Amino acid sequence: MAGNRPIKFRILEICSQNEGKWNYEIVEQIQKEYGLKGNFQRDSINFDIIELASGGMLQDVEVKVDEDGIYKKGFLLHKYVLTDFGKVRATDACLAYV
Amino acid sequence: MDLQALKKQEHSRRIKYGYMWALFCAVLWGLWYLPGTAVWVLNPFDQMYGEVAATSGDGVALVIVAVLITAFNAATVILALGVWNGVLGKFGEMNRTLKEFHPCSKWFFLASIFGGPMAILGSFIAMGFVGGAFAAVAALMYPVVGSILASKWYGEKITKRAFIGIVVIILGGITIFGGGVLTEIGSGNVLWIGYLGGLMAATGWGIEGAIAGKGLDIAEPDVGLTIRFIGEGIIWWIIAVPLLAIIGFPMFKYALLAFEPLTLLVLIFAGITFGFCYVSWYKSFPLIGVGRGQGIGNLYGLMAVIFIFLFFGDVPSWTILVGGALCLAGSTIMFSESTEEMESLRGD
Numbered sequence: 001m002a003g004n005r006p007i008k009f010r011i012l013e014i015c016s017q018n019e020g021k022w023n024y025e026i027v028e029q030i031q032k033e034y035g036l037k038g039n040f041q042r043d044s045i046n047f048d049i050i051e052l053a054s055g056g057m058l059q060d061v062e063v064k065v066d067e068d069g070i071y072k073k074g075f076l077l078h079k080y081v082l083t084d085f086g087k088v089r090a091t092d093a094c095l096a097y098v
Numbered sequence: 099m100d101l102q103a104l105k106k107q108e109h110s111r112r113i114k115y116g117y118m119w120a121l122f123c124a125v126l127w128g129l130w131y132l133p134g135t136a137v138w139v140l141n142p143f144d145q146m147y148g149e150v151a152a153t154s155g156d157g158v159a160l161v162i163v164a165v166l167i168t169a170f171n172a173a174t175v176i177l178a179l180g181v182w183n184g185v186l187g188k189f190g191e192m193n194r195t196l197k198e199f200h201p202c203s204k205w206f207f208l209a210s211i212f213g214g215p216m217a218i219l220g221s222f223i224a225m226g227f228v229g230g231a232f233a234a235v236a237a238l239m240y241p242v243v244g245s246i247l248a249s250k251w252y253g254e255k256i257t258k259r260a261f262i263g264i265v266v267i268i269l270g271g272i273t274i275f276g277g278g279v280l281t282e283i284g285s286g287n288v289l290w291i292g293y294l295g296g297l298m299a300a301t302g303w304g305i306e307g308a309i310a311g312k313g314l315d316i317a318e319p320d321v322g323l324t325i326r327f328i329g330e331g332i333i334w335w336i337i338a339v340p341l342l343a344i345i346g347f348p349m350f351k352y353a354l355l356a357f358e359p360l361t362l363l364v365l366i367f368a369g370i371t372f373g374f375c376y377v378s379w380y381k382s383f384p385l386i387g388v389g390r391g392q393g394i395g396n397l398y399g400l401m402a403v404i405f406i407f408l409f410f411g412d413v414p415s416w417t418i419l420v421g422g423a424l425c426l427a428g429s430t431i432m433f434s435e436s437t438e439e440m441e442s443l444r445g446d
Contacts, residue, residue, distance in 0.1 A: 006195045006202065008316050034190070041187070047384070048318060050112075054384035055315040065104055076104050093201035093316050 007034065008048055012082060012090045015058055020081035023049055024071035049080065057086030116385025119378045120394035126375035128234065128401025132409055133368035134222060135230035137167055140364060142355035149348060157291055162347050164222040164295075169334035170356060171222070172214060174369020176331050179324040182377065192321045203325055205313030210329030213306035215338070218330075220298025227292030231414035232278060234402035236296030238425035239271045241392065241432055243304025251308065263432030270424025271300075277417020319380035327373070396429045 007030060014026050027045045031037065036045065052058045062079035066072055082090065137143060143163050151159035183189060195202050217237070224233035242264050249256050256264070275293055282289065314322045343349040356362065375398070382391035399422050406412050 004194060006198055006317055006321075007191060008318065009198075012316070036187075044186070051315075051319070051384040054387070057315070063101065063105065065101055074104075076101075076108050089316065 007045065008052060009090075009093070010034075011045075011049060011052060012057060012086060015080050016082045016087070016090065020061055020079050022077055022079045024066075024077060026080070027071070049078075052086070053078075053080065057083060057089055059083045059086075112385045116382045116387075116391070117394065119382035120386065120391050121397075122378040123375045123382065123391075123395045124397040124401050126371045126378065127395065127398035128403075128405050130368060130371040130375065131225065131230040131234050131402040132405055133364045133371070134171075134233070135225045135406065135410070137361070137364050137368065138163075138226045140361045141358070142352040142361070143167060145355075146348065146352040160223060160226060160291060162342060162349075164219055164226060165334070165338055165342065166349060166353060166356075167222050168214065168219045169331075169339055169353075170365045171218060171368050171372065172327055172330040172334050174365050175327045175373040176324070176369075177366070178369045178373035179320075179327060179377070182373070183320055183324055186320060188318065188321055191318055192324060195317050195321050196325060198317075202313040202317045202322065205309055206317075206322055206326040207329040209306045209310035209313075210326050210333060212302045212309065213326065214330035214333055215302075217299050217302025217306060220295040220302060223295030224292050224299060225295075227289045227295065228278060229412065229414070230406045230410075231403050231412065231418050232274065232292075233296060233299065234406075235274050235399050235414075235418050235422040235425065236271070236293075237299040237303060238396060238399045238422065238429065239267055239300035240303040240307070241396075241429050242267050242271075243301050244307045245432070247305060247308040260432045263428045263430075266428030266431060267425050268428075270421040270426075270428060272421075273417050273424060274421030277415060277421065281415070281417075314380070320377060323373075323376050323380065393430055393432075396426060399426060 010030060010033070011026055014029060015021055023046060026049060027042055030045050031042060036042075049058065053060060058080040060078040060080050064077050066075050066077050071077055138147075143166065146166065147159050147163045150162050154162075183192060197203075217240075221233050221237060224236060245256060245260060245264065275296065279293060310322070310326060339349045339353065356365070375395075379391060379395050382395070385391075386394075403414055403419070403422065406414070
């Protein structure tokens with residue numbers, strides 16, 4: 001299943017897990033599943049997350065500073081959950097079981 | 099640095115890039131009207147117009163030539179976006195998205211029907227018969243169509259502020275269209291089909307936006323936009339052009355003649371400006387919000403008038419300038435309302 005649907009579908013799916021996910025966790029998982037390597041792909045996936053958030057489907061619930069350079073040292077890390085709108089949108093688009 | 103300072107920094111960085119993309123969009127979109135207008139006087143389109151007009155009349159010739167020009171525009175946009183996706187390494191994602199017919203590609207193909215045969219064809223007709231500045235400014239009315247559809251289809255409320263914006267834009271539209279028509283009635287020769295083209299552009303883009311949004315929010319815009327243009331390419335090259343050829347118009351004869359350096363160069367310029375204006379438009383939305391993105395993107399009307407003046411030396415009539423200013427003012431009123439998106443982008 002993983003790796004053969006559009007990336008944003010998978011991001012919504014990952015974020016539908018109850019307590020939410022940090023952006024570096026999502027990016028890492030997607031990179032692994034889709035075989036996307038390198039910093040460019042990493043940033044591209046992160047931009048997908050930003051797009052989903054600005055579309056109202058994800059919401060960031062927690063922010064912290066990346067002290068140890070897990071993602072980008074000195075930048076912000078965001079933790080996202082699926083919003084109600086995101087659930088509706090995901091249900092009629094891609095995730096039958098959400 | 100502490101959390102607050104970093105939040106502020108991240109926010110201002112997003113805003114900066116967002117405005118940059120939106121401005122790119124406006125410049126590229128405005129630039130598109132240069133090749134769009136110039137291509138009409140280039141061969142083989144000029145010749146084709148003459149041949150078709152001799153047998154079927156000016157009106158038919160105009161539409162037939164516009165179809166071929168729009169078909170080439172779609173082809174060069176696909177080419178430009180194909181290169182773009184190749185560089186970004188997104189062919190895999192394109193394949194994945196294409197397969198999702200129900201949630202994604204269905205909407206892109208539907209959008210291409212209104213974007214292509216309606217909006218872009220209409221724009222080319224308006225450029226060919228009335229002029230680039232008119233075509234550009236007439237299409238500024240598209241947010242009116244878009245917001246009315248959104249309220250009818252998705253039950254989105256039209257706020258008082260948006261309503262005022264709509265009224266101002268419609269006043270601008272009346273000035274643009276009315277001014278041109280009145281002058282031409284005076285000279286006894288009204289190019290109705292050109293004005294119809296202007297209306298097609300505004301309506302088509304309004305509908306396209308409302309439909310495409312349904313699939314684009316859950317797809318990657320780079321990929322989604324390319325599929326939208328592949329849809330348009332299919333409409334022109336697999337359906338419309340062969341059909342017109344069967345009816346007896348010299349479509350393929352002139353399509354093959356288009357492969358000369360200057361014509362190709364102009365067509366590729368059209369493809370690059372048009373393809374990337376869409377891409378940068380969509381890049382700006384998540385960063386500054388759809389409202390601001392569209393508001394700044396609409397500066398294309400102003401850009402087009404400036405570029406046409408610089409390159410062709412055409413000063414548009416005062417009705418186009420006044421009407422265009424009203425449309426810009428109206429879209430600024432409409433789009434400057436939603437600040438919540440900006441708030442949520444800040445993440446606080």
